[in-house]
Amino acid sequence: MYSIAVNFRSKKALHRIFCTGIAAFGLCLFLFDIGLDEHLTHGNLSVYQTLAIPFFGFKVATRNVSDTWLTFPNTLSSLKKPVREKWKLLGNLSDYECVAWRQTQKCTPDAPLEAEYNSSCDTAITRGVSGYCEIRHRENGTIVRVLEMHCKSLRKRVKIRCSDFQLYLGYGPPALTYIHDTPKIAFGICTTRKPDWSKNTTELAARHTLHQRDGIVIVIHDRVLESAYASLRSLRLLGCILPIELWYKPQEIDPKVDPILVKILTTKLINNVTIRAINDQRIKKFYTKLHAVYYSNFERVLLLDADNFAVRDPAYLFDSEAFGETGAIFWPDFWHPRKSIFNIHPASFVWDLLELDYVDMFEQESGQVLIDRCRHRRALNAMMYYGLNSKLLQRTRIVWGDKDLFRFAWMKTNSTFHMIKRPPGAAGLLNGHDIFCGVTMVQYDPNNEIIFLHRNTEKFTSTENRYTWYHIQEFYPTNVGASLADYVVRGANGGKHFPQFKRCFGKDFSYEGIFTVKSVRQYHFAGLEKQLIECLYEVIPNATVVMQSTQQTGIRSDRAI
Known part of the structure; x- marks a missing residue:
């Protein structure tokens, strides 16, 4: 016991x-x-x-x-032949004729043939099949394999034919020699310095070395004027005195009549803004941004989308080490070869069409681009080649608008650029079930500090504007062994949790250990959204402002309004 x-x-x-x-x-x-x-x-x-x-x-x-976590642990190898090797085999495309489409097994062009599926050069090739086009030299009879396809090389709803091999293989090379306009017209500013771009330059000299040719370029149209006004007002409130060019198409906007543009050009709250017309009828939609950068009167340009808002004066980016070394800074998109909604990966057809060697890197998000125009004339000409010859790009759906054209032009011309290492975060809402919906892209500077909030899905309008920046989701892994390969986000409609939004981006759930989600109150720019909406009242006083109802939607309300 x-x-x-x-x-x-x-x-x-x-x-x-x-x-x-x-x-x-x-x-x-x-x-x-x-x-x-x-x-x-x-x-x-x-x-x-x-x-x-x-x-x-x-x-x-x-x-x-x-x-560690800003690098991929394993590089995805190219599945395409190197460009130089391919052209050593080919030579002049006009010397060849198409023979047939040869279909292969196991979703790779290097597998055995499926002879029963071999077909003529006019057969439509679609996603889901592998093989290659066989062409023959007219004089010596040499047989060459071109346009090698894996099952996922093409996007859905895209069809190509071997009979068009000259069209596809001939698209990429001219980008290297294309000159869009005479250097005197496009780049004359690079040899003649003009003084005093900004009236306030002397005010800034004591605290910041401002290059007198630095400026911001924004392309506007009738659906982004509200955002543009808020952005300009915010930049000036942040202390940014960089001169600004607003580019527009006369067919879309009349700057003498539109009330928001009249306000921008006359108010003392926004100074040092120049408005410039895009008169080239060939330039449409996304490609207006390429035109604006090419013909800007600034030597060094910060291109911003009208709905992209800086959280601090962005002038310091011009003095960053990364920009000084390369002359160009690009920002990453959500997507990379391991997770891409645009089908850019080692086997993608994009490498064939643009005649580029595959590079394992993030896709580009062009809501902000920093370029030294005088240093990168050749790349800018290649960029304009892609923009003015975009029908084939659109038909094959290998790029979305201007999204990746900057980095592709720089890669094509072997020009230097710095891609921001930290992948984008998202600003949005977190509900009571810890499900996150991102409606604004969060971008970083070379020091991994937040610099831009790109409101690319929930834009400001003249009738209704929502408060949406309640929480910030950032890639910040704490799990042992985590790496950039763990950066996997998705884009989907709001569903039952966020029915008010057509699209949510980010990691919606099970993000712990890889992403952090914090209240916007923990950031120095907590009041920025409120400030932007208050600025909008100056031009659209009757617009409705919508607060997210925490009772109806279960949105956590821990934000400063």
Whole structure:
């Protein structure tokens, strides 16, 4: 009886010790989490990553970000022949004639033939089949394989034919020699310096080295005028004195009549703005941005979409080391070869059509682009070639508008550029079920600090505007072994949780350990959305402002309004 009592008490004591240890460990983790947020500020995020390893006697492992979660652990190899090797085999395309389409097994052109599916050169080739086009030299009879297809090389609803091999293979090379306009017209500013682009340049000289040829370029049309006004007002409120060019098509807007444009050009709240017309009838839709950059009167251009809002004066980007070294800074999109809604991956047809060697990198988001025009004339000419010869790009659906044309033009001409390393975050809403809906793209500067909020899905209008920046989702993995390969987001309609939105972007659920979701109150730009909407009242006083109803939708309301 005595021994039984002792055993019972021993077990009870052990149980208490165990519970106390668990509680102490939990407290340590809690305190560590607080310290983690304080240590990993935006200022030092570019240098270190801190990982908590969850076991008794846990320790902190610190590793350089460039070697960990801002790199892919394994590079996806190209599935295409190198461009130089291909043209060594071909030579002059006009010397060849099409023989047939040769279909292969196992979704790769290198697999055995499926002879029963071989067909004529006029057969439509679609997604889901693999093979290659066989062409023959008219004089010596040499047989060459071209347009090699994997099952996923083409996008859905795209058809190509071997009989058009000269059209497809001949599209890429002219980009290298194309000159869109005479250097004197397009780049005359690069040799003749004009003084005092901005009236306020001297005011800034004491605190910032402002290149007198630096400026912001924005393309406007009738559906983004509200956003453009809010952006311009916000830039000036942030202390940005860079001169600004607004480009428009006369068929769409009359600057003498449109009330918002009249306000922009006459108000003292927005100064140093020039409006410029795009009179080239060939330039339409997305490609107006290419035209604006090519013909800008600035040497060094920050191209911004009208609905893209800076959270601080962006002038410092011109002085960044990355820009100084390369003369161009591009920003990543949500998508990369491991997860792309635009079908850009190692086997994509885009590499064949543009005559480019595959590169394992993020796709580009062109809501903001920083370019030294004088340094990159050749790349800008290639970019204009793509823009003015876009019918084939549209027919094959290999690019979406101007989205990737900048980086493709720079790659084509072997020009230098810096792609921002940290992938985009999202600003949006988090509901009571911890489901996230991102409606604004969050972009970073070369130091991994937030610089732009691109409101590309929920735009400002003249009738109704919503508050949507309640939470910020950022890629910030704390799981051991996490890498850039864990950056996987999706775009989908709002569904039952967010029926008010046509599209939500980001990681909607199960994001813990890879992404963080924080209240906008924790950021220095917490009041920016309110400020933008207040600016809109100056031009659209009767517009309705919609607050997200926390009772109806379950949206967490922890934001500063």
